[in-house]
Amino acid sequence: MNDHSILRVVSKIMIPFILLFALYVQFHGEFGPGGGFQAGVIFASAFILYGLIFGIENARKVLPANATRILLALGVILYAGVGVAGIFLGGNYLDYNVLAATATGGQHLGIFLVEFGVGTTVATTMVTIFFVFAGQDF
Amino acid sequence: MSVLLSAHLPALQVVLPLISAPLCVLFRRAGATWLIALIVSWASLGISILLLEQVIANGPISYLLGSWAAPWGIEYKVDMLSAFVMLIVTSIGSISMVFAPNSVNAEIPEDRIYLFYTMYLLTFCGLLGITITGDAFNLFVFLEISSLSSYVLISLGAERNALTAALRYLILGTVGATFYIIGVGLMYQMTGTLNMSDLAERLPAVAETRTILVALGFVTVGIGLKLGLFPVHVWLPNAYAYAPSVVTAFLAATATKVAVYALLRIYFSVFGTKIFAALPIDEFLLLLSLVAILSMSAVAIFQKNAKRLLAYSSVAQVGYMIIGISMVSVTGLTATILHLFNHAMIKGALFLVLAAVFFRIKSVKIEDMAGLGRMMPFSMAAFVVAGFSLVGVPLTVGFVSKWYLILGALEKGWWPVAGLILVSSLLAVIYFWKVIEVAYFKERPAEIGAISEVPAVMLIPMWVLVGANIYFGINTGLSVGAASAAAKLLIGGAP
Numbered sequence: 260m261n262d263h264s265i266l267r268v269v270s271k272i273m274i275p276f277i278l279l280f281a282l283y284v285q286f287h288g289e290f291g292p293g294g295g296f297q298a299g300v301i302f303a304s305a306f307i308l309y310g311l312i313f314g315i316e317n318a319r320k321v322l323p324a325n326a327t328r329i330l331l332a333l334g335v336i337l338y339a340g341v342g343v344a345g346i347f348l349g350g351n352y353l354d355y356n357v358l359a360a361t362a363t364g365g366q367h368l369g370i371f372l373v374e375f376g377v378g379t380t381v382a383t384t385m386v387t388i389f390f391v392f393a394g395q396d397f
Numbered sequence: 398m399s400v401l402l403s404a405h406l407p408a409l410q411v412v413l414p415l416i417s418a419p420l421c422v423l424f425r426r427a428g429a430t431w432l433i434a435l436i437v438s439w440a441s442l443g444i445s446i447l448l449l450e451q452v453i454a455n456g457p458i459s460y461l462l463g464s465w466a467a468p469w470g471i472e473y474k475v476d477m478l479s480a481f482v483m484l485i486v487t488s489i490g491s492i493s494m495v496f497a498p499n500s501v502n503a504e505i506p507e508d509r510i511y512l513f514y515t516m517y518l519l520t521f522c523g524l525l526g527i528t529i530t531g532d533a534f535n536l537f538v539f540l541e542i543s544s545l546s547s548y549v550l551i552s553l554g555a556e557r558n559a560l561t562a563a564l565r566y567l568i569l570g571t572v573g574a575t576f577y578i579i580g581v582g583l584m585y586q587m588t589g590t591l592n593m594s595d596l597a598e599r600l601p602a603v604a605e606t607r608t609i610l611v612a613l614g615f616v617t618v619g620i621g622l623k624l625g626l627f628p629v630h631v632w633l634p635n636a637y638a639y640a641p642s643v644v645t646a647f648l649a650a651t652a653t654k655v656a657v658y659a660l661l662r663i664y665f666s667v668f669g670t671k672i673f674a675a676l677p678i679d680e681f682l683l684l685l686s687l688v689a690i691l692s693m694s695a696v697a698i699f700q701k702n703a704k705r706l707l708a709y710s711s712v713a714q715v716g717y718m719i720i721g722i723s724m725v726s727v728t729g730l731t732a733t734i735l736h737l738f739n740h741a742m743i744k745g746a747l748f749l750v751l752a753a754v755f756f757r758i759k760s761v762k763i764e765d766m767a768g769l770g771r772m773m774p775f776s777m778a779a780f781v782v783a784g785f786s787l788v789g790v791p792l793t794v795g796f797v798s799k800w801y802l803i804l805g806a807l808e809k810g811w812w813p814v815a816g817l818i819l820v821s822s823l824l825a826v827i828y829f830w831k832v833i834e835v836a837y838f839k840e841r842p843a844e845i846g847a848i849s850e851v852p853a854v855m856l857i858p859m860w861v862l863v864g865a866n867i868y869f870g871i872n873t874g875l876s877v878g879a880a881s882a883a884a885k886l887l888i889g890g891a892p
Contacts, residue, residue, distance in 0.1 A: 329423060335416075336416060340416070351460065352412060
């Protein structure tokens with residue numbers, strides 16, 4: 260797409276804002292509308308846009324297959340690990356109250372970590388699906 | 398520490414496989430991922446034995462996820478029935494993981510083996526989740542976890558047909574899950590709750606409304622698709638025939654059983670038996686399953702592929718379980734629950750033998766199995782004993798479950814049903830004999846050359862299951878005791 264200069268310039272301007280908006284949705288999730296799923300998809304859309312405009316090879320350089328696979332797994336482990344931490348701190352599985360000194364603080368921390376895990380996995384899954392379909396590689 | 402963990406066993410049962418599946422993705426080496434899957438399967442078996450002991454000693458266990466109180470938060474509930482089904486799933490998982498490495502290494506490309514174990518662990522997690530949860534919506538989530546990962550497992554099969562089989566299962570499985578969730582949505586609309594015990598309390602007040610009857614219909618069709626109920630079983634034969642051998646053994650012995658469990662749960666712990674007076678779905682199921690046991694056994698006779706033959710036989714066997722449900726009596730449900738356990742042992746053993754056969758001759762076509770009785774004496778002997786059990790010969794588990802099924806039919810005065818069950822058993826003799834005849838009474842063509850028996854690491858898991866077929870066929874105390882206790886619990890009312 261070398262001859263589409265408008266697309267190239269506009270997408271270059273857009274991508275940082277898309278990433279920033281994704282992070283806002285991610286970290287604002289516990290106070291307002293938002294959360295890991297939405298943020299993950301928005302975050303991934305920046306990479307997918309980059310891949311569409313600048314080619315799969317260039318996008319792969321930014322996010323190699325190994326990195327997506329590891330992040331994908333780590334997101335799930337973070338989610339499940341927060342639950343297990345609840346058990347070791349004396350609560351039930353996924354009990355956020357015991358994670359911090361106060362129950363409210365614990366709920367904040369728990370939601371924050373779990374949603375971060377969800378966001379990581381959703382973003383990398385979206386990117387992986389796009390790469391697999393677009394590049395027909397694995 | 399041990400006191401700390403013993404209170405959290407219901408959560409660990411599901412979390413252990415869930416957290417180890419991504420670990421497999423991180424390790425990516427065939428050996429390491431197999432070791433993880435093996436350890437987790439056996440640990441889960443240990444957990445389900447401990448849970449069963451706790452349930453026998455202290456009654457049902459309730460576990461609140463995230464410490465949110467029951468009707469609002471998600472509640473895990475372990476009673477006699479769920480503990481028993483978890484024991485089935487985890488023991489089959491443990492045994493097939495011991496058997497797995499040789500067969501998997503031969504059938505799946507090296508760089509995809511880690512995917513096999515990851516997906517196995519997710520299926521395992523989903524099946525245990527369906528069994529343990531006390532929340533109708535959470536059941537849907539686990540249903541999806543187990544289904545999505547089993548589509549991947551089936552698509553890992555070596556032949557290209559595996560992809561079509563997996564896609565077909567995906568489409569029908571998704572339709573099934575959608576029907577189930579529509580049913581749950583309708584129940585939620587009328588009662589405002591998703592917790593099963595809470596639903597059981599609130600449903601009787603609105604049981605006569607059309608919304609609830611429609612919900613019952615949707616849930617029946619949805620779960621029916623998952624358990625391979627005739628006539629919505631069409632995905633099953635191909636999925637079983639083209640999946641990798643170990644996958645077939647694991648799924649055939651667990652996935653349909655867990656779906657039958659879900660049906661039992663929804664019918665008897667959520668709706669209650671009175672709903673059948675308003676909508677005679679029991680008679681409808683009886684008719685369908687009678688057609689299933691006869692037509693599917695007849696279709697099995699004409700199969701040329703041994704795996705597909707056993708797949709059709711599975712649809713027929715699921716028919717027996719549904720006949721037990723349609724009796725709506727303690728004896729009928731005892732037969733159903735007993736057959737969950739017994740059929741898992743039978744089909745697990747038979748499909749493991751076919752996995753061993755495929756490992757040696759790279760085919761499970763019946764005509765290619767000529768002379769195997771002499772070349773692979775221990776494997777084929779296992780096939781014969783497990784086959785006797787499938788037919789229902791005395792001193793095997795198959796006999797015990799058929800005995801209770803016929804007893805239940807006679808209790809109701811259903812003489813024709815008892816007769817048809819016997820006819821279907823005779824059909825089983827015919828299709829089973831077809832394999833035996835080729836394996837024992839035909840010479841292996843000389844130009845193909847001799848083959849040897851499979852290694853002991855494959856024989857031992859197979860024979861453990863065969864041994865269980867005999868042991869629980871003679872010493873029926875444990876399995877019948879657990880099944881009848883679970884059946885009384887279901888007929889008694891709320892979980």
